[in-house]
Amino acid sequence: MNAVPFWVEAIVAVLLVMSGILVLASSIGCVRLPTFIQLMHPSALAYTLGNWVTCLAAALYFSALARAPMLHPLLIPILLSVTVPVTTVLLARVSLHRARLAGVEGTPPALWTLRADAGEPATAADDGASDRAGGSG
Amino acid sequence: MSPLLSGAIAFALGCYAIASVLVLYRLLRGPRAQDRVLAIDLLYFHALLVMLVIGIDHGSDAYFEMALLIALFGFVSTAAMAKFILRGEVIE
Numbered sequence: 001m002n003a004v005p006f007w008v009e010a011i012v013a014v015l016l017v018m019s020g021i022l023v024l025a026s027s028i029g030c031v032r033l034p035t036f037i038q039l040m041h042p043s044a045l046a047y048t049l050g051n052w053v054t055c056l057a058a059a060l061y062f063s064a065l066a067r068a069p070m071l072h073p074l075l076i077p078i079l080l081s082v083t084v085p086v087t088t089v090l091l092a093r094v095s096l097h098r099a100r101l102a103g104v105e106g107t108p109p110a111l112w113t114l115r116a117d118a119g120e121p122a123t124a125a126d127d128g129a130s131d132r133a134g135g136s137g
Numbered sequence: 138m139s140p141l142l143s144g145a146i147a148f149a150l151g152c153y154a155i156a157s158v159l160v161l162y163r164l165l166r167g168p169r170a171q172d173r174v175l176a177i178d179l180l181y182f183h184a185l186l187v188m189l190v191i192g193i194d195h196g197s198d199a200y201f202e203m204a205l206l207i208a209l210f211g212f213v214s215t216a217a218m219a220k221f222i223l224r225g226e227v228i229e
Contacts (some may be wrong), residue, residue, distance in 0.1 A: 009141060009142040012193065013141050013145030016145040016149040016193075017145050017188065019149055020151070020152030020153065021152065024155060030163050030175075030179065031162055034221055041176060046182060050186070051186075057193065058189050069224055070198075073189065073201055076201075082213035090220065091171050091174060092220075094174075094222045094223045096172045098169070
């Protein structure tokens, strides 16, 4: 194994300290914020910046260790940038659905109820919406 | 490895530990089911970061694959739990 130059170790150390502070800040926000929609914001901080900073540190350190570009740690942020929006949107829909079921004040209504109130003529899209309403209700 | 880098690794691991305890509080406290699912997802993510940082500490590449697997399992479990809460079934 080759020795890693000091300036690479310094950059990796700065990136790791940054990631620790970011993850800690996001989890403090996770404890302090009351509603679920507010809770989604600090976790996004950890998923984007904290993740990128740590994986850049790993890529830089292994590249310096092998004296060749080792970019495979960057696969993790690429994978998470595909999967995290899916889970976030699913959880946001869970939150909306449960707030509607519980009848919480100020919850935006579902789109198909708005279209039914406006009295639009029935189209194929409306039929699909009413099917969905029957299925979920 | 210089004391600067080993100190930074110790600092980052300590931060992840404190952050996991805070997220565990949110997991146990709730109060809603979606809060707990998000907390489990964050715990998976913290495990991923710990794996990456331990890999830097040991200078070994094997930890990277574990981190990738943890990312995949975290996505699958979170999507399944969210789908179950939303529809009452995982696969319809």
